[in-house]
Amino acid sequence: MEQILNVEGLCRDYGKGAVTHAVDHVDFSVEKGEFVGIMGPSGSGKTTLLNCISTIDTPTAGHIWVEGRDITGLKQKELSRFRRERLGFVFQDCNLLDTLTAFENIALALTIRKTPPQKVESLVKETARLLEITDCLDKYPYQMSGGQQQRTAAARAIVTRPALILADEPTGALDSKAARLLLERFEAMNELCEATILMVTHDAFTASYCHRILFLRDGAVFAQLERGDQNRRDFFRRIIGVVSELGGDQSDVL
Template identity: 50%
Template sequence: MREILKLNNLSKDYGIKGFKTRVLNNISLSVEEGEFLSIMGPSGAGKTTLLNLLSTLDKPSKGEIFLDGIDLTKVKNKELSNIRKDKIGFIFQDYSLLDNMTLMDNIALPLALGRKRTKEIEQKVNKIADIFGLTEHLKKYPYELSGGQKQRGAAARALITRPKVIFADEPTGALDSKSSTDLLECLKRVNEENNATIIMVTHDAFCASYSKKVYLLSDGEIKCQINKGNDRKEFYGKIIDLLATLGGAK
């Protein structure tokens, strides 16, 4: 397997000199292409901060982040924008779909901005819509869709350019249990069939059980890692036990 993401001694401080708070402390991590991993931990552990650093939405106070061999900490803003466009996909909790565009146009937007041909765009949208169970909803506008359909649409949009890494921040946080399961099954399928690399922040053990690996973050440091094995229910139980040792994941 090829290494797609590497962190070396990553730290993040907030505040001014003399009044700084360290949120992340010397984190080192290697992610191989095709991994599906979850980052969990108590409130204030630094989960979202870590995701923001990895996805180029924020810069570390020290350390290195290599994405596909590129040191993101040394890249200028213009090149960073191109890296976001070409190599990174985002799935947010609030969907972030454009209300004045159909679902098809929302999903197609990254390809349209990349000036791909209309026929190629249609083929790719139809293919990924089928994976996410959205084919019959492509002509609808966001206000005509359920929360689960919107989130699957947002996930399809994030994946349509085949980015190197997909970052998901609490993707099931606003969904009911059935919609959550539908989305997670789709992400699992994309990971297994398309070798998509997915890094997900979640407080939900059920959600995390769909990944292949879980990292537990506490006090700004990675305390431990557990791997899935063959049984998701058994993995879910291990995650619950692990979270109990730290008093939960909220």
């Protein structure tokens, strides 16, 4: 299988004197078409790790390769272009533009990449069908439910067909029904489009949709679970077992 992401010896330190090792020599890789989750207690380094991979933060040491390219060595202009063209983002806050319709919010990602206008409409509609939001395309964010807004954000992330989709607590602001719908659409993105997804979550139910889970503790990889042929219910139970071992119930694992 083709490796999309390879993280080697990644460190991110903060402070002087009494240094905090937010990410401490982390190594892992993600293959094309994988759906990988990252979990761990509050302060374990999950968000810092994701921020380094997303190029929002700069590692203290180590390397991050995406599609074989070492992004830790890119200059700012190259980094901006790489982020725009090869990464897709879905955050807890949808970050949709209130003055644009769902169609326009999704199309914006293509417009920035100077996609020919004749291709924009077909790509937006195709992606909207996948995310089941075709009935929302003419609506503004304030006219949509939270779940519809988040699926619109997911459509915006995938419409450019990025190498890697980075999701940070995408279900955090959703009720259980909306969260399930979003996760089912993530599964569809993964299976039908071979989207490679790396998702930070505090929620074991959300994590149970992944193929594999990395658990962090004190900035380092503590454990790893692979779903394999297990059904989601059994995988959920295994996740809860590791969460308990990390020291706390599910609500503690942020």
